[in-house]
Each structure stands twice: as structure tokens, then as C-alpha cells.
Amino acid sequence: xxxxxxxxxxxxxxxxxxxxxxxxxxxxxxxxxxxxxxxxxxxxxxxxxxxxxxxxxxxxxxxxxxxxxxxxxxxxxxxxxxxxxxxxxxxxxxxxxxxxxxxxxxxxxxxxxxxxxxxxxxxxxxxxxxxxxxxxxxxxxxxxxxxxxxxxxxxxxxxxxxxxxxxxxxxxxxxxxxxxxxxxxxxxxxxxxxxxxxxxxxxxxxxxxxxxxxxxxxxxxxxxxxxxxxxxxxxxxxxxxxxxxxxxxxxxxxxxxxxxxxxxxxxxxxxxxxxxxxxxxxxxxxxxxxxxxxxxxxxxxxxxxxxxxxxxxxxxxxxxxxxxxxxxxxxxxxxxxxxxxxxxxxxxxxxxxxxxxxxxxxxxxxxxxxxxxxxxxxxxxxxxxxxxxxxxxxxxxxxxxxxxxxxxxxxxxxxxxxxxxxxxxxxxxxxxxxxxxxxxxxxxxxxxxxxxxxxxxxxxxxxxxxxxxxxxxxxxxxxxxxxxxxxxxxxxxxxxxxxxxxxxxxxxxxxxxxxxxxxxxxxxxxxxxxxxxxxxxxxxxxxxxxxxxxxxxxx
Amino acid sequence: xxxxxxxxxxxxxxxxxxxxxxxxxxxxxxxxxxxxxxxxxxxxxxxxxxxxxxxxxxxxxxxxxxxxxxxxxxxxxxxxxxxxxxxxxxxxxxxxxxxxxxxxxxxxxxxxxxxxxxxxxxxxxxxxxxxxxxxxxxxxxxxxxxxxxxxxxxxxxxxxxxxxxxxxxxxxxxxxxxxxxxxxxxxxxxxxxxxxxxxxxxxxxxxxxxxxxxxxxxxxxxxxxxxxxxxxxxxxxxxxxxxxxxxxxxxxxxxxxxxxxxxxxxxxxxxxxxxxxxxxxxxxxxxxxxxxxxxxxxxxxxxxxxxxxxxxxxxxxxxxxxxxxxxxxxxxxxxxxxxxxxxxxxxxxxxxxxxxxxxxxxxxxxxxxxxxxxxxxxxxxxxxxxx
Numbered sequence: 001x002x003x004x005x006x007x008x009x010x011x012x013x014x015x016x017x018x019x020x021x022x023x024x025x026x027x028x029x030x031x032x033x034x035x036x037x038x039x040x041x042x043x044x045x046x047x048x049x050x051x052x053x054x055x056x057x058x059x060x061x062x063x064x065x066x067x068x069x070x071x072x073x074x075x076x077x078x079x080x081x082x083x084x085x086x087x088x089x090x091x092x093x094x095x096x097x098x099x100x101x102x103x104x105x106x107x108x109x110x111x112x113x114x115x116x117x118x119x120x121x122x123x124x125x126x127x128x129x130x131x132x133x134x135x136x137x138x139x140x141x142x143x144x145x146x147x148x149x150x151x152x153x154x155x156x157x158x159x160x161x162x163x164x165x166x167x168x169x170x171x172x173x174x175x176x177x178x179x180x181x182x183x184x185x186x187x188x189x190x191x192x193x194x195x196x197x198x199x200x201x202x203x204x205x206x207x208x209x210x211x212x213x214x215x216x217x218x219x220x221x222x223x224x225x226x227x228x229x230x231x232x233x234x235x236x237x238x239x240x241x242x243x244x245x246x247x248x249x250x251x252x253x254x255x256x257x258x259x260x261x262x263x264x265x266x267x268x269x270x271x272x273x274x275x276x277x278x279x280x281x282x283x284x285x286x287x288x289x290x291x292x293x294x295x296x297x298x299x300x301x302x303x304x305x306x307x308x309x310x311x312x313x314x315x316x317x318x319x320x321x322x323x324x325x326x327x328x329x330x331x332x333x334x335x336x337x338x339x340x341x342x343x344x345x346x347x348x349x350x351x352x353x354x355x356x357x358x359x360x361x362x363x364x365x366x367x368x369x370x371x372x373x374x375x376x377x378x379x380x381x382x383x384x385x386x387x388x389x390x391x392x393x394x395x396x397x398x399x400x401x402x403x404x405x406x407x408x409x410x411x412x413x414x415x416x417x418x419x420x421x422x423x424x425x426x427x428x429x430x431x432x433x434x435x436x437x438x439x440x441x442x443x444x445x446x447x448x449x450x451x452x453x454x455x456x457x458x459x460x461x462x463x464x465x466x467x468x469x470x471x472x473x474x475x476x477x478x479x480x481x482x483x484x485x486x487x488x489x490x491x492x493x494x495x496x497x498x499x500x501x502x503x504x505x506x507x508x509x510x511x512x513x514x515x516x517x518x519x520x521x522x523x524x525x526x527x528x529x530x531x532x533x534x535x536x537x538x539x540x541x542x543x544x545x546x547x548x549x550x551x552x553x554x555x
Numbered sequence: 556x557x558x559x560x561x562x563x564x565x566x567x568x569x570x571x572x573x574x575x576x577x578x579x580x581x582x583x584x585x586x587x588x589x590x591x592x593x594x595x596x597x598x599x600x601x602x603x604x605x606x607x608x609x610x611x612x613x614x615x616x617x618x619x620x621x622x623x624x625x626x627x628x629x630x631x632x633x634x635x636x637x638x639x640x641x642x643x644x645x646x647x648x649x650x651x652x653x654x655x656x657x658x659x660x661x662x663x664x665x666x667x668x669x670x671x672x673x674x675x676x677x678x679x680x681x682x683x684x685x686x687x688x689x690x691x692x693x694x695x696x697x698x699x700x701x702x703x704x705x706x707x708x709x710x711x712x713x714x715x716x717x718x719x720x721x722x723x724x725x726x727x728x729x730x731x732x733x734x735x736x737x738x739x740x741x742x743x744x745x746x747x748x749x750x751x752x753x754x755x756x757x758x759x760x761x762x763x764x765x766x767x768x769x770x771x772x773x774x775x776x777x778x779x780x781x782x783x784x785x786x787x788x789x790x791x792x793x794x795x796x797x798x799x800x801x802x803x804x805x806x807x808x809x810x811x812x813x814x815x816x817x818x819x820x821x822x823x824x825x826x827x828x829x830x831x832x833x834x835x836x837x838x839x840x841x842x843x844x845x846x847x848x849x850x851x852x853x854x855x856x857x858x859x860x861x862x863x864x865x866x867x868x869x870x871x872x873x874x875x876x877x878x879x880x881x882x883x884x885x886x887x888x889x890x891x892x893x894x895x896x897x898x899x900x901x902x903x904x905x906x907x908x909x910x911x912x913x914x915x916x917x918x919x920x921x922x923x924x925x926x927x928x929x930x931x932x933x934x935x936x937x938x939x940x941x942x
Binding site for chain 2: 109114134138216493502545
């Protein structure tokens with residue numbers, strides 16, 4: 001799919017090229033991860049973290065359109081790509097001085113109030129600094145206008161990963177043609193199903209009448225085509241994503257999740273790193289070693305390292321650091337080293353490296369379930385909320401099913417489980433009783449102990465708890481000290497989780513952090529109500545969709 | 556958790572901006588001991604779900620004056636309460652799509668100007684200068700008042716919350732009021748989900764839940780909770796200063812200090828709080844169409860999040876302030892119709908006075924709970940129930 005360089009675009013005025021089917025991020029990551037972005041408040045160098053279109057680390061401006069995720073965009077010949085929110089460039093940004101002169105952060109809750117006559121001046125100054133890109137040009141917005149895709153279908157399958165494909169195939173085998181939505185830009189087709197690639201499901205409200213099988217799903221297809229699917233049943237197989245981790249410099253260019261590493265290192269491209277440190281000792285770490293083990297220097301794990309990872313590592317001469325705290329990633333504009341501390345002995349080690357790959361925990365992509373109002377439960381094995389799912393995939397909402405890892409099903413069971421789910425959808429079977437409890441991996445009870453040790457490290461208050469909004473750990477601690485409790489209130493007090501990823505990367509860690517600071521189990525710290533849309537959705541896409549009669553769908 | 560005391564002079568129901576400001580004035584007037592209870596967490600109701608608009612352009616003199624007084628409080632807020640609410644006075648712009656709407660706005664302008672506020676009438680060109688990129692022909696004109704503005708609601712809540720706590724007010728969160736106990740025809744206590752509390756005065760500042768609370772106290776009231784939806788976009792560099800409100804469909808939006816465009820639109824939702832604070836496809840699509848229609852350049856901007864909250868609506872669009880004549884000791888501070896944040900600083904002073912049994916300067920025909928009790932229809936109606 002990835003061919004010779006045949007797309008010629010300009011990046012910051014210089015000619016660059018991309019292969020057919022290659023993302024902009026990949027094209028800009030030839031030798032190492034690029035520095036494309038500065039953090040929103042303190043203008044710290046911030047790197048592409050997630051590789052799947054959630055974080056702020058690869059936002060660029062393309063042909064007058066702001067906030068384009070380089071990891072989700074395939075450049076066309078003639079494109080003009082520039083960077084945002086940095087002057088003169090992300091590499092040398094004058095505003096980086098803000099972060100340097102205020103290492104403890106700027107207190108926007110209490111600060112800049114005096115003298116009263118200066119408030120207008122402060123406001124003008126702060127406002128000028130806010131925001132990522134400049135507003136779009138008229139032409140950029142007009143270029144996105146496309147007629148919407150609107151479909152009515154018996155079933156919609158959300159996600160065409162391994163589990164989603166198994167479900168779709170099982171429907172086809174029963175003579176039902178499902179509509180399948182997949183975020184990936186070039187998913188392989190599913191025989192007999194209608195597959196919409198590059199399409200992200202963003203909003204799945206509950207059916208208008210309780211108990212009625214009638215879903216209206218909103219989605220958008222890159223770059224901005226509106227998609228509306230009406231379906232009697234919906235099977236959600238959205239899988240999971242690799243979580244972030246709290247340490248010093250955790251959003252420095254070079255720090256990336258396993259999702260990003262695996263997509264950027266997919267053959268035939270060489271990985272954009274040469275001496276990576278992989279964090280995690282479980283299945284995900286094994287996958288990273290398998291794909292790009294030759295570019296890995298060491299494996300560091302909060303807990304033990306699984307025997308198969310140990311074997312894979314020793315075959316390649318990779319160093320192993322089980323039961324270690326990752327204290328910080330060093331390097332100003334790119335990761336150059338990491339500092340580790342052995343959890344038993346307290347011995348500290350520095351390792352030279354050019355990337356930190358986070359493969360220690362995978363959390364479910366469960367936002368659509370939150371939106372439908374399905375009953376959710378705290379899954380202590382992954383340290384996140386997920387829908388309460390019965391053995392046949394049924395949720396508390398009639399007609400809404402979960403399949404694959406978002407339902408807690410291990411990969412070895414995907415195919416068998418898909419058959420059960422599809423049988424239940426076809427027969428209209430409801431919940432059949434509790435599913436067997438999912439296997440524990442990267443157990444957050446262990447992460448809780450890990451974070452407890454980490455919060456005793458001097459200087460941790462200056463670490464970044466929420467990279468999208470530049471919220472420091474000390475600001476979260478101050479909120480709790482001032483008497484604000486629970487994730488909902490602390491989130492509003494500190495602005496944590498209110499940025500471009502809407503908390504997808506900071507909230508799983510923040511729950512553990514608050515559990516420690518408030519001295520109660522993470523499940524009692526509260527619920528994170530994730531709001532639609534699942535990912536930022538262009539107004540042009542939403543505007544192109546027909547609005548059903550208000551009486552029909554307004555609760 | 557139980558309460559620190561068994562008996563309070565006043566129990567305020569609702570720890571939103573109206574309830575907290577009322578506590579503040581009550582406590583400063585020596586009205587303690589005071590207990591405030593709220594069914595949710597701090598900022599879980601409309602006070603934590605609004606667009607942060609504060610305006611003084613209204614259709615009646617009474618409301619204009621309350622709003623003007625509130626603006627003065629918000630201007631001083633940082634010095635008085637220690638929190639920066641980023642109250643940015645960069646104006647409210649009302650848009651008319653036809654001459655009829657413009658004539659109505661001109662009446663508002665005349666009233667607002669007669670109160671000494673420098674309101675302006677703008678033509679389409681004047682509006683295009685304030686709203687960069689507005690679609691040609693989208694408006695025939697409108698009114699603008701530069702001293703209106705927007706604020707960041709959360710620090711306002713934290714500020715008043717911390718102030719009332721330091722004045723000795725007890726704040727109990729996650730506590731629901733199940734009923735009001737009476738003795739000899741007046742308030743004697745409240746029954747809560749955490750047990751009974753004795754009190755002679757109950758203030759109903761429960762926002763979207765205030766109608767439910769009054770009815771639990773046996774009082775028929777016309778308050779109706781209506782869900783209103785709102786969304787925020789990805790942040791951008793500043794391009795829009797004023798809050799923009801369109802009269803025809805209630806479209807309103809502004810660009811926050813953080814650069815997000817935040818706004819909503821009026822849709823005919825079913826009344827009642829029981830269906831929660833979700834979003835709807837109708838809102839997302841209609842709002843997107845309205846925004847892109849008015850400002851075509853926003854098409855490429857991503858919607859970051861959408862949420863909703865409850866307006867506490869009254870038939871005439873005015874809040875209900877004062878003691879209920881049917882139940883002495885039961886004081887209303889509700890019915891703000893989505894404008895609690897704008898009017899809280901001024902109205903809460905009057906609510907506190909009413910709770911202390913003192914007279915207020917409010918016109919009873921416009922604000923008293925008595926106005927819904929008589930056979931005659933209500934006098935004036937506020938139609939600027941937007942933005």
C-alpha cells in the first residue's frame with residue numbers, strides 16, 4: 001500500500017515528499033519523531049504521543065485548515081503544511097520563555113487579578129496566547145463541504161479490527177449485510193459488508209424510547225464528510241488504546257504510545273527511533289519487540305516482565321529493568337535519556353535512548369457506551385470504566401452489544417464470541433448473565449502502588465498531569481488540598497482533561513492520582529462522563545447531516 | 556456524613572451560584588447558622604454548565620437594573636473573592652434577521668440607554684466589523700452593549716463557595732431534600748436523604764429542580780425544567796470579541812478566553828429533568844448548521860464537546876423571588892430561565908433579605924411568587940430569553 005515518494009508538499013515552506021498511502025506524520029518522521037507542536041500554555045516542546053488522532057502532539061495547519069492531525073492526514077501533492085502556536089518555529093519558540101520563567105506554572109485561578117485596572121490588559125495578553133491555530137480560512141472551510149452519507153441498516157458494526165471483522169463476517173454468513181465503520185484510513189474490505197473506512201463513530205445517543213431498537217449514529221469520514229447511520233442493532237467493537245504514564249517529561253518528542261510506535265514502524269518503513277526504551281512487561285510490550293525489537297534498547301516495567309518478553313529481549317540483547325520507576329525523560333527538545341529507579345533497592349540508573357514507548361496498559365475505548373447511558377462498571381483489571389456486558393455481549397441497552405476487547409474478551413476468544421454476539425442480535429436475545437471476569441493485565445492495583453512511590457519523588461509537582469491543557473501535578477494536589485474532591489470537581493477546578501483529547505490520556509492516570517491524594521479506592525473517585533463527540537468533529541460534517549424531526553429525537 | 560447541628564436558622568437548597576451568593580449575603584447579615592444542601596457535586600447543575608454570558612440588555616427596567624448591579628459585582632469579583640473569573644467585557648451583540656426583529660431590539664436599546672448604559676444600534680456593516688467573516692445578508696442590524704461580557708463560571712463558584720465556608724456556612728453536597736416539614740402552617744424543618752434538619756426558613760435555590768422542591772413542599776408552582784444543549788469547539792486564536800445572539804432561533808456563541816467557540820441554540824425539548832443531561836443529534840446538527848450558516852469559515856473547526864443543563868423556566872420569563880404567601884418560611888430564589896449566573900449577584904441580595912423577613916425593592920408584580928397565584932394573567936413578559 002505504501003509506494004514510492006510521489007506526493008510532493010511543502011512543510012514550513014520547504015519541499016517534502018510522501019509515499020502514496022502514507023500519513024503526514026509518517027512522512028515527517030523519517031529518522032525520528034518530529035517536533036511539530038508546542039504545549040498550549042507554557043510552550044513546552046510537545047511530541048506526537050498517540051498516533052491515533054487524539055492528542056495535540058501532531059497538530060498542524062494544512063492549506064489554511066487549523067488543528068489537522070498529521071497522524072490522520074495523508075498529504076496530497078501541492079499541500080501547504082505549516083505549524084501552529086509557535087513563533088518563529090516549534091524548534092525555536094520565543095514563547096517557550098513563559099515555561100522557563102514560571103516553572104511552577106501560572107495560577108490562572110487566583111493570579112492576574114491585581115491591580116483591577118490592569119485586568120483588561122491581562123485578558124488581552126492571555127487571550128492572544130490562547131488557542132492553537134488561527135481560525136480557518138473561508139476557502140479551507142468551503143473545500144471541506146461534501147454531501148453526507150446517510151444509511152439505514154439492520155445492524156451497524158463499529159470497528160473493523162479483529163473482533164469487528166469477525167462480527168461482520170458472522171452477520172454476512174447469516175445473510176445480513178452490516179454497515180461497518182472503521183477509523184483506520186485503509187482497512188481491508190469485509191466480504192458482503194458495507195465498509196466505511198477512515199470513518200469515526202462520534203455520537204451514539206440512547207434510542208428515543210426506552211427498550212426500542214432504533215439507534216441513530218453520527219460519524220464522520222476524513223476529512224469532514226458527515227455520516228449518519230440508522231440501525232436496529234449496534235455492535236461496538238472499538239477495542240482499546242495504549243494509556244499514557246506520569247513521569248517527568250512525559251510529553252517530550254520521543255515519548256509515544258505503543259499505538260503510535262506500531263503504526264509508525266509498520267513495514268516497509270524503518271521505525272523513527274533507533275534506541276527506544278519500552279515501558280511495560282506484558283503482551284503489548286511483546287508486540288512492540290516483535291515489530292521493532294532491533295530498535296529497542298531496554299524494557300522497563302512497573303512490575304514483573306513476562307517470560308515471553310524476557311525471552312524476546314534476551315534474544316536481541318535488550319536490557320531488562322523489571323519493577324522500576326520511570327522518573328523522567330531527559331532532553332530539551334527530544335528524548336535523549338531516561339532516569340530509572342529500582343523499586344526495591346532504590347538504585348538509580350540513566351539510560352541513553354531516543355524514544356520511550358508506552359506499552360504498560362491498554363484501556364477500553366468506551367465513550368460510545370457512556371453516551372448511550374449503558375450501565376458502566378469499574379474494571380479494576382484495566383483501571384477504567386467499561387460497559388457491564390453479559391456473556392453474549394449484550395449491554396443494559398436493548399440492541400446495543402459489545403464485542404472484542406472493549407467487552408473484556410481476550411483475542412483468542414474473539415471469533416467464538418463474535419458468533420455468540422451475532423446469534424443474540426439475530427434472535428433478539430437480551431443479557432444472558434454475567435460474562436466471565438476478564439483476565440488481568442497491567443493491573444492498576446499495581447500501578448496504584450507504583451504511583452504512590454512516584455508521588456514521593458521530589459519535584460513531581462512540576463510534572464505534567466494533563467498535556468493538552470498544561471495542568472501540572474501540583475495543581476491537582478492543590479485542588480485536593482483546598483477541599484475539592486472527586487474527579488468531576490477536580491477536573492473543573494484544575495481544567496485537567498478539558499483539552500483537545502478530552503481527557504482520554506490524562507484521566508485514567510488522574511483517577512489513580514486522586515485515589516492516592518483523596519485516600520479512597522479509584523472506583524470512588526467518581527465517574528468521568530465523557531461527552532460527545534468521541535473525537536473533534538468538523539462543524540461542516542455535522543452541518544451536512546439532515547436533522548430528524550425534533551419530536552422524534554429530542555429527549 | 557451527618558450535619559454538624561440538628562437545627563439551623565436557614566437551610567438553602569441548591570449550591571449553585573444563586574444559592575451560594577444568597578448564603579454569602581445571609582451570613583454577612585448575621586443570618587446564621589446556615590446549612591446549604593445540594594443533590595450533586597459542586598458545579599453539577601446549570602451553574603457549571605452555562606456559556607458564561609452576562610448581559611444587561613433586557614426588555615424591562617427591573618431586569619436591566621438587576622443585571623447592571625450584577626455586572627458591578629462581577630467586575631469586583633477578583634478583589635472580593637480571590638478568584639479570577641476572567642470577566643471580559645467585550646460586549647453582547649443581538650442580531651436581527653428582519654425589520655420586525657430590529658424594531659423590537661430598538662425598543663430594548665431605548666430602554667437600556669435610558670438606564671444610562673451606552674447601548675448602540677448597528678447596521679449590517681457595523682456588525683460585519685464586529686464579527687469577522689459573517690455571511691453576507693445574514694443580518695439587517697442589531698444592538699450592541701460593550702459593557703456586557705462573558706466570564707468563566709467555575710472560579711466564580713469556587714470563589715463564593717470558599718467565601719461562604721470561611722463565613723461559617725455549612726455546605727453539604729450529595730444531599731437531596733425529600734420534603735419540607737411544617738408546623739402551624741409554617742416551615743419547621745426539612746427532611747433530607749441524610750436525615751431531618753430543623754429550620755424556620757427554607758430557601759429554594761434549586762435551579763432546574765426548584766419546581767420539584769416546591770411541589771414536595773405541597774406548593775403548586777409553574778416552574779418547568781427545560782433541557783438546553785451547548786457545545787464547545789477546538790480552541791483557536793482570538794477572532795471574535797462579543798457574545799453574538801440571534802433573536803430568531805436563540806443561537807448564541809462567543810469565543811472564550813481559551814479560544815473555544817462556546818454556544819447553543821433553543822430547541823423544543825420535552826420538559827422535566829428525568830432524562831438527564833445528554834446531547835442530541837438534533838442539537839449537534841442544527842447548531843452546526845446555524846454556526847456554519849452565519850460564519851462559513853467555521854466549517855473546518857472541530858466540535859470538541861457537547862453537553863446540556865436545565866433552565867428553570869417560568870411562564871413570564873422572570874425569576875421568582877420572595878416568601879411564598881401560602882407557606883411562611885418558604886422563600887423562592889428560582890425561575891431564572893437560564894439567566895441565574897447573570898442575575899445572581901443582585902437577586903441574591905434580595906433573596907437573602909426575603910429570607911431574613913425584610914422588604915425588598917423588587918416590583919412584586921414582576922418578581923413575587925404571588926403573581927402566579929391570582930386569577931389575572933401575568934403583566935409583562937420577558938421575551939429575550941436567550942443567550
